[in-house]
Amino acid sequence: GAGVSQTPSNKVTEKGKYVELRCDPISGHTALYWYRQSLGQGPEFLIYFQGTGAADDSGLPNDRFFAVRPEGSVSTLKIQRTERGDSAVYLCASSLSGANNEQFFGPGTRLTVL
């Protein structure tokens, strides 16, 4: 079956611009996570959704970052006024539920802010 997909695979933008990154989880997975991974580092937790609601957004670095999951499936991570320090690979993962089940990762979106 289809795994987690993310679009775009690569995004190059200029400092100050707005970007949206999309995640399509595995069908039937109620839990969805966003992570940010910089070169040589582990995935850094950003936000976790259970269904439509953000159950834990404590990893979002500041108010320029926002994520939604309006119908409990597809999720969009939105970054306003991008900064060079936002450059990283943004990973999405989904799991059957939030009860510590295996997370399946997408291929990631490589964001480059010039």
Add this chain to the structure above:
Amino acid sequence: GENVEQHPSTLSVQEGDSAVIKCTYSDSASNYFPWYKQELGKRPQLIIDIRSNVGEKKDQRIAVTLNKTAKHFSLHITETQPEDSAVYFCAASTGTGGFKTIFGAGTRLFVKA
């Protein structure tokens, strides 16, 4: 805040030898500990996980041990093969409230043929 420390950052072993990676966590409420393997340019993939009510788990050449009192857990790979070369991440997750998962910084494993 929550933190996961992982050591070593780089590990080089001869094919057939064992490899051990160690992690410590800070949040005593953590109750789920997955290990992920990430090959260059690929997404992380789960290789084994352990829950807090279990002290050890084994799957073929891979085993994980958990010491809740000391708040540390380890990955053991026996009879290493060149295809085991990758970056390995430990993680700790808590089921209270949100299910935040904190990852270690990773261990780059090289298996020399």
